[in-house]
Amino acid sequence: xxxxxxxxTGRSSVANYDSDEExxxxxxxxxxxxxxxxxxxxxxxxxxxxxxxxxxxxxxxxPNEYNPDQTMxxxxxxxxxxxxxxKYSDDxxxxxxxxxxxxxxxxxxxxxxxSGPHDSNFKMQEARxxxxxxxxxxxxx
Amino acid sequence: MFDFDxxxxxxxxxxxxxxxxxxxxxxxxxxxxxxxxVLGASGSITPPASWTMGLATTNVGxxxxxxxxxxxxxxxSVATTNINEIGAVTASGYARQTIAxxxxxxxxxxGTSTFDNTFSTGGQSTAADQVTFGxxxxxxxxxxANSWVITDGSTLNAGQVYVSADTAATRTxxxxxxxxxTATIKAG
Numbered sequence: 001x002x003x004x005x006x007x008x009t010g011r012s013s014v015a016n017y018d019s020d021e022e023x024x025x026x027x028x029x030x031x032x033x034x035x036x037x038x039x040x041x042x043x044x045x046x047x048x049x050x051x052x053x054x055x056x057x058x059x060x061x062x063p064n065e066y067n068p069d070q071t072m073x074x075x076x077x078x079x080x081x082x083x084x085x086x087k088y089s090d091d092x093x094x095x096x097x098x099x100x101x102x103x104x105x106x107x108x109x110x111x112x113x114x115s116g117p118h119d120s121n122f123k124m125q126e127a128r129x130x131x132x133x134x135x136x137x138x139x140x141x
Numbered sequence: 142m143f144d145f146d147x148x149x150x151x152x153x154x155x156x157x158x159x160x161x162x163x164x165x166x167x168x169x170x171x172x173x174x175x176x177x178x179v180l181g182a183s184g185s186i187t188p189p190a191s192w193t194m195g196l197a198t199t200n201v202g203x204x205x206x207x208x209x210x211x212x213x214x215x216x217x218s219v220a221t222t223n224i225n226e227i228g229a230v231t232a233s234g235y236a237r238q239t240i241a242x243x244x245x246x247x248x249x250x251x252g253t254s255t256f257d258n259t260f261s262t263g264g265q266s267t268a269a270d271q272v273t274f275g276x277x278x279x280x281x282x283x284x285x286a287n288s289w290v291i292t293d294g295s296t297l298n299a300g301q302v303y304v305s306a307d308t309a310a311t312r313t314x315x316x317x318x319x320x321x322x323t324a325t326i327k328a329g
Binding site: 005010011012013022023028029041042043044045048051053064065067070105110112113115122 | 189190191193228232233234235236237238239241242243246247248249250271272273274275276277278279294295310312313314315316317318319320321
């Protein structure tokens with residue numbers, strides 16, 4: 001399973017674990033370092049403080065795989081295209097074709113624009129969220 | 142046409158640049174994107190929907206028999222100029238990190254580019270937002286990152302490779318570790 005780990009700072013990563021238990025163990029170890037001001041590792045690397053973990057979203061596959069083939073139904077593309085033409089038309093009804101082309105390509109991008117600090121960075125819908133209440137107990141998993 | 146500047150390559154916060162250049166390489170696919178897609182509007186040689194970054198056990202080096210070559214490819218087999226990804230046998234938390242194909246729009250994408258007019262070494266540079274690997278749950282198999290690679294897709298040891306740079310030292314991961322990488326690319 002894949003977990004989008006969202007840190008308190010708003011940074012995030014995607015990690016691949018075999019089970020909830022494995023994920024919880026790794027997150028607990030890192031979170032514990034953050035609470036005691038230790039390095040995020042690895043050993044020998046320049047000191048970068050570990051960061052507390054704010055949220056962990058679970059996916060069945062890597063959320064980068066939103067639409068790897070960059071294909072969509074003609075009907076859906078048509079609907080999106082119509083909206084984009086309207087969005088990118090200026091007051092004179094003129095559209096910059098290159099800009100429109102970029103916007104069309106972005107339909108299939110896996111990441112969202114301007115997500116909130118503790119929101120997912122991906123368009124793919126997560127399957128569930130890990131309950132991180134255990135982190136505040138200070139327990140190792 | 143492309144040079145590659147990895148001054149920020151490594152494991153430190155943005156304000157902690159070591160400002161050291163390590164071995165870098167631009168692979169064939171990136172060059173082909175310039176000639177075929179940028180210049181020729183190819184419909185078959187096209188960029189991916191997003192970039193991903195991976196960590197590899199192998200070195201960029203300097204063109205030796207087991208160093209990277211311009212036509213290197215991902216492979217589970219550690220031989221000749223192949224690029225071998227960490228965590229391909231047992232991930233232990235390792236996964237590729239996505240960098241969006243946009244400028245200053247997403248949480249992790251490319252920054253506003255800048256121009257260096259120096260005749261011999263100048264060019265246009267852009268830095269990606271820092272990506273974080275992990276947290277690792279233990280030692281991945283294989284372990285020990287010696288380079289990072291801009292690639293595509295999320296399947297380990299697969300996908301196109303575009304650019305790569307050596308890390309400052311081998312990074313060996315254990316439970317709770319994370320790894321931060323900031324890529325800067327110069328086209329010049």
